[in-house]
Amino acid sequence: MHTLLVLTVEGLVQGSIYAAVALALVLIWRATKVINFAQGAMAMFTTYVAWLAIQHGLSYWAAFGIALICGFALGAVVERVLVRPVETASPFNVVILTLGLYLFLEAIAPMIFGGSVRSFPPAFAITGLELGKVQVPLSGFDLFTFGCVAGALLLLTLLFKRTNLGLRMRASAFSPEVSRLLGIRVGRMLTTGWALAAGLGALAGVLIAPTSLLQPTYMDEAFIFGFTGAILGGLESPWGSVVGGLAIGVVLTFVGYLSPDLETFAGLIILTAILMLRPRGLFSRQRERRV
Amino acid sequence: MLEISGLTVAYGQVVALDQVSLSVPEQSITAVLGANGAGKTTLVRTISGLVRCRVGSVRFDGTEISRLAPEEVARLGIAHVPEGHGVITELTVEENLRLGSLARRGGNSQLELREAYQLFPALEPRRALPASSLSGGERQMLAIARGLAAHPRLLLLDEPSLGLAGQMLAQIMAKLRALVVERSLTVLLIEQNARSALSVADSTLVLSLGRVVAHDRTVKLQSDAELLGAYLGF
Numbered sequence: 403m404h405t406l407l408v409l410t411v412e413g414l415v416q417g418s419i420y421a422a423v424a425l426a427l428v429l430i431w432r433a434t435k436v437i438n439f440a441q442g443a444m445a446m447f448t449t450y451v452a453w454l455a456i457q458h459g460l461s462y463w464a465a466f467g468i469a470l471i472c473g474f475a476l477g478a479v480v481e482r483v484l485v486r487p488v489e490t491a492s493p494f495n496v497v498i499l500t501l502g503l504y505l506f507l508e509a510i511a512p513m514i515f516g517g518s519v520r521s522f523p524p525a526f527a528i529t530g531l532e533l534g535k536v537q538v539p540l541s542g543f544d545l546f547t548f549g550c551v552a553g554a555l556l557l558l559t560l561l562f563k564r565t566n567l568g569l570r571m572r573a574s575a576f577s578p579e580v581s582r583l584l585g586i587r588v589g590r591m592l593t594t595g596w597a598l599a600a601g602l603g604a605l606a607g608v609l610i611a612p613t614s615l616l617q618p619t620y621m622d623e624a625f626i627f628g629f630t631g632a633i634l635g636g637l638e639s640p641w642g643s644v645v646g647g648l649a650i651g652v653v654l655t656f657v658g659y660l661s662p663d664l665e666t667f668a669g670l671i672i673l674t675a676i677l678m679l680r681p682r683g684l685f686s687r688q689r690e691r692r693v
Numbered sequence: 694m695l696e697i698s699g700l701t702v703a704y705g706q707v708v709a710l711d712q713v714s715l716s717v718p719e720q721s722i723t724a725v726l727g728a729n730g731a732g733k734t735t736l737v738r739t740i741s742g743l744v745r746c747r748v749g750s751v752r753f754d755g756t757e758i759s760r761l762a763p764e765e766v767a768r769l770g771i772a773h774v775p776e777g778h779g780v781i782t783e784l785t786v787e788e789n790l791r792l793g794s795l796a797r798r799g800g801n802s803q804l805e806l807r808e809a810y811q812l813f814p815a816l817e818p819r820r821a822l823p824a825s826s827l828s829g830g831e832r833q834m835l836a837i838a839r840g841l842a843a844h845p846r847l848l849l850l851d852e853p854s855l856g857l858a859g860q861m862l863a864q865i866m867a868k869l870r871a872l873v874v875e876r877s878l879t880v881l882l883i884e885q886n887a888r889s890a891l892s893v894a895d896s897t898l899v900l901s902l903g904r905v906v907a908h909d910r911t912v913k914l915q916s917d918a919e920l921l922g923a924y925l926g927f
Binding site: 566569570572573576577579580581582583584585586587588 | 741742743762763764767768772773775779781782783784788791792793795796797839843
């Protein structure tokens with residue numbers, strides 16, 4: 403029973419990172435109808451930049467902030483410079499583009515930052531907390547991770563539901579042509595959407611780095627599991643993607659407990675199963691879309 | 694206020710508008726009539742910037758707008774209510790209206806919302822519901838209210854009669870008439886349903902196969918039975 407609780411909690415913490423990646427993917431999907439296959443690699447890159455900042459003596463928090471800012475900037479630049487010119491032709495072109503970006507980032511990261519595995523400090527201790535005499539299977543860093551993702555989700559929800567900017571962004575994603583007729587600069591809204599998504603991805607990158615260790619491919623797994631979570635939740639539904647990410651986290655933690663080697667494999671099995679059986683996800687009301 | 698000269702628009706090889714020229718006077722309602730495929734919607738889409746013309750000019754208060762992006766045209770005070778209403782169904786009624794009021798300036802949308810509900814009381818009880826829950830006629834009302842929320846100087850209305858029952862349509866036309874006076878509004882009304890448009894328009898333009906075949910004060914055109922028969926079917 404105790405183990406069950408421990409695993410669930412661990413799974414939720416892990417899942418919160420996948421939820422962040424999943425949400426980032428859904429944000430971009432809703433705005434531009436494209437899966438950003440470079441999402442993980444972009445997060446890897448911004449985390450490396452943060453690592454570099456720490457190497458140069460900056461505090462963890464300064465580096466954390468730098469990672470987020472770089473995430474926003476990178477997202478905006480990618481949308482404006484790479485995606486926008488190609489967008490109108492066909493979504494397929496953009497998919498190829500993001501795959502290309504993924505390969506590019508994974509290739510130049512070791513060139514810029516060196517290829518050996520680096521360690522990245524956690525914000526708080528990763529040892530379990532102690533409440534009085536009880537050893538709790540949660541570390542300060544676990545709470546921080548969950549809290550960050552929850553906080554980011556809250557901010558995004560407030561942005562989209564309560565602000566005029568959020569309203570314009572939603573309108574641009576749902577009906578770009580009508581939005582133009584209403585004076586909305588749809589291009590800018592798309593850039594902002596990409597910037598937010600990339601910022602969210604950068605957050606995930608920094609949160610996962612301490613346990614995964616920093617290397618050019620370290621975000622690949624998180625990307626696949628986040629992607630799976632997004633598909634599970636239904637690409638149209640932001641909350642669905644969050645639930646999906648958390649669910650994947652919990653399931654994989656249980657699998658990992660039973661057999662550590664099977665974890666990644668299990669993730670891929672789940673992804674394949676979803677795509678074969680119910681590609682539109684659990685919470686979506688749309689029909690499938692072939693990419 | 695709106696001067697169009699020598700406008701030619703083509704979709705590939707198909708010429709949709711051929712050397713169209715017209716001028717829309719301020720504070721008036723001008724109807725654009727014609728059969729299906731005559732070029733009415735193309736005309737309006739070219740004015741609002743969704744479609745690029747091949748040659749010709751579109752001047753709004755003296756400013757050339759034919760090369761502007763649609764969002765820039767909207768910000769100049771031209772509101773285009775597209776064919777099929779263009780209501781964003783994923784958003785609520787009130788969110789749609791708010792978007793309309795954001796069009797001109799980021800200012801106080803509370804006032805514009807009140808005005809919209811005064812104009813179309815049927816929308817108020819539904820304000821928090823998704824626009825997808827509205828009937829066709831209600832969506833059309835929402836689209837018009839949304840267009841008006843921006844306090845535009847020029848309102849482009851593309852076939853508002855689609856999905857509107859005769860009674861409702863007549864009421865809306867009456868309200869537009871009132872707004873022309875109250876708000877110094879100018880309206881360009883595209884219609885296949887000639888009768889409703891003729892009853893409210895000051896001037897009428899008739900398009901056929903991309904060309905202007907008649908443009909005069911409505912009262913004069915109405916007495917020309919031959920013209921009416923040939924192009925408008927009655």
